[in-house]
Amino acid sequence: EPEVTQTPSHQVTQMGQEVILRCVPISNHLYFYWYRQILGQKVEFLVSFYNNEISEKSEIFDDQFSVERPDGSNFTLKIRSTKLEDSAMYFCASSPSNTDTQYFGPGTRLTVL
Amino acid sequence: AQTVTQSQPEMSVQEAETVTLSCTYDTSESDYYLFWYKQPPSRQMILVIRQEAYKQQNATENRFSVNFQKAAKSFSLKISDSQLGDAAMYFCAYMTTDSWGKLQFGAGTQVVVTP
Numbered sequence: 001e002p003e004v005t006q007t008p009s010h011q012v013t014q015m016g017q018e019v020i021l022r023c024v025p026i027s028n029h030l031y032f033y034w035y036r037q038i039l040g041q042k043v044e045f046l047v048s049f050y051n052n053e054i055s056e057k058s059e060i061f062d063d064q065f066s067v068e069r070p071d072g073s074n075f076t077l078k079i080r081s082t083k084l085e086d087s088a089m090y091f092c093a094s095s096p097s098n099t100d101t102q103y104f105g106p107g108t109r110l111t112v113l
Numbered sequence: 114a115q116t117v118t119q120s121q122p123e124m125s126v127q128e129a130e131t132v133t134l135s136c137t138y139d140t141s142e143s144d145y146y147l148f149w150y151k152q153p154p155s156r157q158m159i160l161v162i163r164q165e166a167y168k169q170q171n172a173t174e175n176r177f178s179v180n181f182q183k184a185a186k187s188f189s190l191k192i193s194d195s196q197l198g199d200a201a202m203y204f205c206a207y208m209t210t211d212s213w214g215k216l217q218f219g220a221g222t223q224v225v226v227t228p
Contacts, residue, residue, distance in 0.1 A: 043158070056215055
């Protein structure tokens with residue numbers, strides 16, 4: 001069964017550093033998403049992406065964040081200058097359309113020191 | 114703004130018994146989607162069940178079923194014949210038809226299954 005994959009599974013970085021989290025969505029899906037979950041809290045929407053453009057973003061997704069689909073398979077989330085409060089689990093998801101079920105990757109745990 | 118409320122931080126159930134998790138949501142939309150996702154200790158988010166608001170029939174997926182009460186804006190999940198593998202955090206989620214796939218999650222309910 002096709003699945004969403006994410007790398008790395010765990011990333012440790014120093015405050016102020018840039019990080020890139022990578023995702024490979026399911027191959028025939030057209031919509032891509034990033035969510036984050038701070039430990040012990042609810043899952044929060046960050047951004048949705050379709051046709052090489054951001055379609056919707058939350059207030060969390062400020063200028064420090066960017067997304068890109070650099071080729072036909074990868075979907076990346078970049079955090080330009082990490083803060084302590086960016087420490088969280090980051091989930092990528094994909095779906096065939098914006099109303100279909102979203103399938104989540106296993107997550108990347110980001111730790112900012 | 115839409116909000117999703119899960120009022121039970123934790124529910125405990127014995128193996129083979131039934132447990133019901135509650136979820137309420139606030140919306141002015143008439144058409145939307147509701148989901149239950151399961152998050153085991155691995156923290157992977159796994160779809161349990163999906164319900165379209167325009168469908169009156171409650172969704173069922175093997176031992177998992179929902180009680181969707183549109184007028185009351187309630188969407189509870191029933192787990193029948195509970196198994197040890199059902200132990201996880203369960204999140205209720207809401208999505209409008211005119212959003213770009215933005216899922217809004219509740220705070221979650223931790224299900225503990227005892228032998």
